[in-house]
Amino acid sequence: MTKGHDDSDATLTEQVVASFARTPDARLRTLMQSLVRHIHAFVRETEPTEAEWMSAIRFLTQTGKMCDDVVRQEFILLSDTLGVSMLVDAINHRVATGATDTTVFGPFYIEGMPERAYGENMAFTDGSPAVVHGHVRSTDGIPIPNAVLDVWQTAQNGMYSGQDTAQPLGNLRGRYRTDAEGRYAIVTILPVSYPIPTDGPVGKMLDATGRHPWRPAHLHFMIDAPGHRTLVTHVFDENDQYLGSDAVFGVKPSLMVRYRERPAGDECARRFNMSGPYREAQYDFVLDRS
Numbered sequence: 052m053t054k055g056h057d058d059s060d061a062t063l064t065e066q067v068v069a070s071f072a073r074t075p076d077a078r079l080r081t082l083m084q085s086l087v088r089h090i091h092a093f094v095r096e097t098e099p100t101e102a103e104w105m106s107a108i109r110f111l112t113q114t115g116k117m118c119d120d121v122v123r124q125e126f127i128l129l130s131d132t133l134g135v136s137m138l139v140d141a142i143n144h145r146v147a148t149g150a151t152d153t154t155v156f157g158p159f160y161i162e163g164m165p166e167r168a169y170g171e172n173m174a175f176t177d178g179s180p181a182v183v184h185g186h187v188r189s190t191d192g193i194p195i196p197n198a199v200l201d202v203w204q205t206a207q208n209g210m211y212s213g214q215d216t217a218q219p220l221g222n223l224r225g226r227y228r229t230d231a232e233g234r235y236a237i238v239t240i241l242p243v244s245y246p247i248p249t250d251g252p253v254g255k256m257l258d259a260t261g262r263h264p265w266r267p268a269h270l271h272f273m274i275d276a277p278g279h280r281t282l283v284t285h286v287f288d289e290n291d292q293y294l295g296s297d298a299v300f301g302v303k304p305s306l307m308v309r310y311r312e313r314p315a316g317d318e319c320a321r322r323f324n325m326s327g328p329y330r331e332a333q334y335d336f337v338l339d340r341s
């Protein structure tokens with residue numbers, strides 16, 4: 052008689068599920084029992100060898116080792132590249148309320164970046180000058196004064212300050228506020244497409260599976276306003292070649308914007324002190340009331 056008969060596999064699964072039956076917290080009980088059922092089903096379906104299972108464990112161990120408290124979070128990268136981050140996002144924003152669509156947070160946010168004035172330049176490295184401006188409103192259309200827009204983007208070399216220690220830490224980062232009419236304005240450089248970090252286990256996984264690591268050019272926003280739900284999103288350049296194949300599946304059509312070419316000295320250039328030709332993107336955000 053062969054070992055590992057199907058019935059005894061199923062009995063094992065039910066035994067492990069039952070071991071969590073007295074978990075006092077009902078939600079934790081549901082999560083643990085469901086996790087066991089799904090992992091067992093995965094193992095039953097794929098029948099890994101012991102060597103394969105050890106390499107899965109090594110992969111997860113390496114993923115944990117590539118995490119720190121500031122700029123590297125390989126587990127977020129793993130969740131993002133497997134589409135889990137966007138699935139969690141979708142589940143938590145199921146109801147269309149008229150608020151701006153959300154997308155992945157990503158691993159490169161840094162708290163406590165400089166407060167910046169309306170129209171202040173946050174770029175201290177080279178690039179094509181650009182101004183991004185618009186309104187922040189509630190879903191009922193009322194402009195929100197004093198909303199805080201925490202923004203971050205990569206430099207032209209495709210790296211974020213903090214990740215790239217050659218850049219000053221506040222480069223291409225800042226906290227802007229809306230004025231009394233709910234308007235914001237950011238002077239910056241045109242964002243570029245960039246590869247997510249490939250020097251860790253996630254990079255190896257992408258390589259081994261024939262996937263590219265590129266993200267389309269975008270500017271990150273986390274917007275907070277009293278009485279409103281925090282909005283975490285990006286604004287993407289609508290001309291980017293990777294919009295259809297984002298390595299982390301974060302693109303939504305409503306989050307694309309055109310960076311229009313503008314001549315030196317026009318009305319908008321004077322308003323934002325832009326010297327020479329520049330690009331202008333206009334994007335309005337809508338927040339849910341909390």
Ligand code: BEZ
Binds near residue numbers: 159266
């Ligand atoms: C980002 O856009 O910063 C990002 C998002 C997910 C994974 C890696 C980077």
Ligand code: FE
Binds near residue numbers: 266269271
């Ligand atoms: Fe990014």
